[in-house]
Amino acid sequence: MRRTLEDTYRHKGLRKKLVEVIKEKGITDEAVLETMNAIPRHFFLDSAFDDVAYEDRAFPIGEGQTISQPYTVAYQTQLLEVRPGQKVLEIGTGSAYQAVVLAKMGVKVFTIERQKNLFEENKKFAYLKQFPFIKFFYGDGYQGLPTYAPFDRVLITAAAPEVPQKLLDQLKPGGMMVIPVGTGSIQQMKRIWKQADGTIKEEVFDHFSFVPMLTGKN
Template sequence: MLNDLPRHKGQRNKLVKLLITKGIRQPEVLKAIGKIPRHLFMDSSFEDFAYQDKAFPIAAGQTISQPYTVAFQSELLQVKPGMKVLEIGTGSGYQASVLHEMGCKVHSIERQKELFDITRQTMRKLGYYFDMKFGDGFAGLPSFAPFERIIVTCGAPKIPEKLLAQMSIGARMVIPVGEGSQVMKLVIRDADGSFSVEDFGDFRFVPMLGSKNV
């Protein structure tokens, strides 16, 4: 029996209202965040703080992202039900679960084996079934490409060429780029196959791991 109580649902409602005051508007994003039990993606010692708009530590020295960041990236993606989405950095599984709840077909890659095993078990308990792979996020998943959306949930030193190659025409990629702190970038693959890039402010993520020369 999952420990998701009325008080947790009340805390989620407050979180949704807070995100609205911070500028999140897409109903599907707010609905997903209002439904998903974030406290079950975290160590039980953080349960009382789970619905604060803050990042918290998880296994393998990683973090579960701040809810605003999850909502911001999800909204920037502009997903529709049925879209094939590649996520780089499964982490706790929370971001992927939000996209899954929004009707996406999610393929997610995690580089930390310890975290991958823990998160896969958590997802099964929660009933969120999406494709999880252990591997190098810089390389993407070429065997499943092209993707309509790509979301990167860790700080990349640059936009990986192999991820650009896995975007379909009209696809959107949301990726934080930079060392230390990052700039959130939206990459769109245009009709002629070229890419346009737009910046959306400063964020801070754990660094992307793997083979950076791709």
């Protein structure tokens, strides 16, 4: 991948407009909006996408994966209600854009990618060296990271047919998971709360379209 790692006034202006767009679509969390305004999204894409990097849409990043639509990133992050110092498990690193959004908000991110090529690409991505609180793992997202559990938050950035029990088990009592659930081309965003007594409370939100969450490694 050929990257542009220069953040010009033009890029900053386009980013500001993008943040206005996602605000108009209903994102109200100022911390989320400020964070996304601070992150150069074009760094995460091939330089061929430089002119369109700040459009509110997903783009391919290879291996059949995408960098999510900015509105989707903002939506999931807002639902996650993170606080500085929390431990967050992310399933599906992809471009690492979502991981950086979370890290900029002061949380410790543990992120798993099942595609070896994407995992290796992120190891070479110089910008990510600024974020020592992001820990990258190559593995099967369905297994989570039991060694590092429990987590305050779990964020799944791919469509699961159902809520994975192993990931629920790695959530702290009082913790919360945000996950798109469904087997078709459209999924329902859900927020799952693990109560102090271990019981589960589920909230249902809008419909989205994600790539499927697959088992194993590739």
